Amino acid sequence: MASAWCWSCLSRLRPTTRAVLPPPSAIPRLTSAPFHSSAVQYAPPLKKKSNSMTQMKYRQGQTLRRKKKKTVERARPPAPGERKALRKRIILSNPNALEVEGMQEISAENIVDARLRGSVLGLPVPMLDQLRAVQAFKPKQGWSIFRRPGAVVRRDTVEMGRLFEKISGEGDAAEKGKVVKKVITGTKGTGKTVHLLQAMSMAFLKKWVVVTIPEARELVSGDTAYVPVEGSNPIQYNQPGATSALLMRTVEANREVLSGLKVSQNHPEINGVKPTSTLEDLAKLGFQDPAVAWPVFKALWTELTATAAAPGMEKDFQPRPPMLVAVDGLAHWMHNSAYRDTDYNLVHPHDLVFVKHFLSLLRNGQAELKNGGMLLYATSTSNNPGVYALEVALDQMTARQAGIKPTSPEYPSAEAYSNADPRVLDLFKPIEGKEPQMELQTLGGLTRDETRGYLEYFARSGLLREPVNENWVGEKWSMSGGGIIGELEKLGRHVRSAAIPTPAAN
Amino acid sequence: MVFILGVNFPERNLLKKSLESFFGIGNHTSSRLLARFNIHPTCRVGELANKQVLDMTAVLSDMKIENDLRREVVNDIKRLKETGTYRGRRHALGLPVRGQRTRTQIKTPVKLNRMERRM
Numbered sequence: 001m002a003s004a005w006c007w008s009c010l011s012r013l014r015p016t017t018r019a020v021l022p023p024p025s026a027i028p029r030l031t032s033a034p035f036h037s038s039a040v041q042y043a044p045p046l047k048k049k050s051n052s053m054t055q056m057k058y059r060q061g062q063t064l065r066r067k068k069k070k071t072v073e074r075a076r077p078p079a080p081g082e083r084k085a086l087r088k089r090i091i092l093s094n095p096n097a098l099e100v101e102g103m104q105e106i107s108a109e110n111i112v113d114a115r116l117r118g119s120v121l122g123l124p125v126p127m128l129d130q131l132r133a134v135q136a137f138k139p140k141q142g143w144s145i146f147r148r149p150g151a152v153v154r155r156d157t158v159e160m161g162r163l164f165e166k167i168s169g170e171g172d173a174a175e176k177g178k179v180v181k182k183v184i185t186g187t188k189g190t191g192k193t194v195h196l197l198q199a200m201s202m203a204f205l206k207k208w209v210v211v212t213i214p215e216a217r218e219l220v221s222g223d224t225a226y227v228p229v230e231g232s233n234p235i236q237y238n239q240p241g242a243t244s245a246l247l248m249r250t251v252e253a254n255r256e257v258l259s260g261l262k263v264s265q266n267h268p269e270i271n272g273v274k275p276t277s278t279l280e281d282l283a284k285l286g287f288q289d290p291a292v293a294w295p296v297f298k299a300l301w302t303e304l305t306a307t308a309a310a311p312g313m314e315k316d317f318q319p320r321p322p323m324l325v326a327v328d329g330l331a332h333w334m335h336n337s338a339y340r341d342t343d344y345n346l347v348h349p350h351d352l353v354f355v356k357h358f359l360s361l362l363r364n365g366q367a368e369l370k371n372g373g374m375l376l377y378a379t380s381t382s383n384n385p386g387v388y389a390l391e392v393a394l395d396q397m398t399a400r401q402a403g404i405k406p407t408s409p410e411y412p413s414a415e416a417y418s419n420a421d422p423r424v425l426d427l428f429k430p431i432e433g434k435e436p437q438m439e440l441q442t443l444g445g446l447t448r449d450e451t452r453g454y455l456e457y458f459a460r461s462g463l464l465r466e467p468v469n470e471n472w473v474g475e476k477w478s479m480s481g482g483g484i485i486g487e488l489e490k491l492g493r494h495v496r497s498a499a500i501p502t503p504a505a506n
Numbered sequence: 507m508v509f510i511l512g513v514n515f516p517e518r519n520l521l522k523k524s525l526e527s528f529f530g531i532g533n534h535t536s537s538r539l540l541a542r543f544n545i546h547p548t549c550r551v552g553e554l555a556n557k558q559v560l561d562m563t564a565v566l567s568d569m570k571i572e573n574d575l576r577r578e579v580v581n582d583i584k585r586l587k588e589t590g591t592y593r594g595r596r597h598a599l600g601l602p603v604r605g606q607r608t609r610t611q612i613k614t615p616v617k618l619n620r621m622e623r624r625m
Binding site: 339 | 518537538540541542544545546547548549553
């Protein structure tokens with residue numbers, strides 16, 4: 001049977017896509033017009049013969065010609081301060097994390113409860129603003145993985161809670177007005193800064209006044225203004241900007257306490273203080289004018305450490321609350337600052353009035369806090385200058401606590417020709433028979449029970465999808481170097497991504 | 507904007523970098539100047555008190571910087587040329603002065619060393 005398609009047409013037919021060609025059918029179509037037009041229309045164009053030699057124009061250069069890159073319009077760079085704000089941002093809540101049911105809040109009653117060891121206590125929401133004001137939270141800490149901020153109760157925490165109760169004059173062994181001085185050390189990730197945070201939260205609960213220096217480094221890194229104090233010999237330096245910031249922090253965090261206390265001493269050196277003004281009003285004088293910030297701070301300090309009113313001002317006098325002074329990154333105050341004197345010599349931090357004030361509180365035998373309180377000076381391991389003299393001083397303190405006498409040959413001392421800073425060694429020098437003495441508190445790892453409680457908190461927050469049992473906790477405890485809490489947190493976070501539901505074995 | 511030695515600096519600029527924009531002031535001199543007036547190293551121009559600006563300007567105007575310094579350098583080179591020293595001749599010929607090789611890499615002297623030297 002002869003086909004309806006003409007032969008020549010078939011030979012020109014090229015395989016094209018199905019959509020273009022009509023579907024092949026058993027009965028050939030008699031209409032030929034669409035076939036003729038479409039096949040030619042959709043045929044691919046003939047390729048040009050590409051021969052670079054023949055295409056080259058007469059006397060054309062053979063060098064490589066590149067097209068100039070067009071300048072791409074980029075988005076505007078971020079405004080000044082925006083990137084820093086992003087870097088310093090502190091996120092305290094993660095709405096994706098599960099809410100832990102039955103989670104207790106830290107309160108004035110349960111800080112001494114030893115039964116709560118190993119459980120994570122939440123920080124009360126009204127206190128968060130206060131803690132933010134004193135910069136207790138640091139940007140690199142893992143607050144943002146949980147639903148709400150909280151901290152684990154460990155042995156050191158309960159001990160500290162007992163001290164708070166004792167100094168506040170509550171409980172059985174009340175010692176109202178006692179001053180406790182502690183230097184807190186420990187290896188990396190042992191929770192020194194969070195220990196300070198817990199101390200601050202306890203102080204807020206007990207209505208203490210909290211004064212903090214969240215970054216000791218900022219006072220010596222040469223980033224704030226410094227002014228020589230007139231008439232001082234050797235020359236000392238004031239830091240008006242940093243003092244003003246300290247006053248702001250202190251007022252913001254302790255507004256409730258400070259606004260309830262009236263001025264009780266005479267301050268002739270400060271203008272604008274009335275006998276009826278509160279301590280909050282007094283501190284606010286230093287906000288606007290940094291030049292008077294240091295006299296205002298000194299005045300505030302004398303008010304807070306006063307035990308009795310000046311003659312003629314007894315009317316509104318109320319007993320002052322105990323104080324908590326917390327400093328983070330102590331080692332930075334033990335080596336030369338980035339400031340220079342007029343002869344271009346480096347300024348020692350102990351010549352900065354601000355730093356000197358807070359270090360003199362720490363000195364053995366000094367009871368500057370008349371109404372009692374606690375001094376917590378923590379070292380840092382994430383940002384730590386190596387200071388030999390401080391290492392020796394801390395070793396000496398450890399030895400004294402172990403009962404080694406300074407006269408004994410085993411007592412550590414600076415090596416000869418090591419050039420240890422005598423001012424640092426002098427600061428930590430023991431003074432016999434005078435209270436209060438400085439103590440060294442070394443934070444270590446959590447116990448296994450505390451580790452279990454801590455990791456259970458991860459599991460209950462939905463971060464950890466593994467059964468938390470004795471074996472598993474033991475493994476993690478060992479892997480974290482014996483319960484180093486920073487390592488445990490890493491493990492708890494790490495397991496989240498690794499814990500993909502395994503398919504059932506078949 | 508703050509005037510220091512007749513130059514207007516934006517307030518957000520670092521004072522140290524602003525001082526170093528003067529011909530004849532580098533890292534060494536600027537850090538010493540800051541220390542002399544007890545100004546911290548990361549100070550911005552806008553943070554200066556009026557008195558500090560005046561003091562700074564007073565000290566800078568006593569120093570040999572900018573055109574005075576340029577003139578001195580040009581005069582020194584001119585003296586070398588006039589006394590006919592080897593160094594003077596090299597300056598005039600547009601060749602390296604301090605014994606470098608001339609086979610390659612003499613773009614800078616070719617650019618800078620000429621009869622009417624400019625700084």
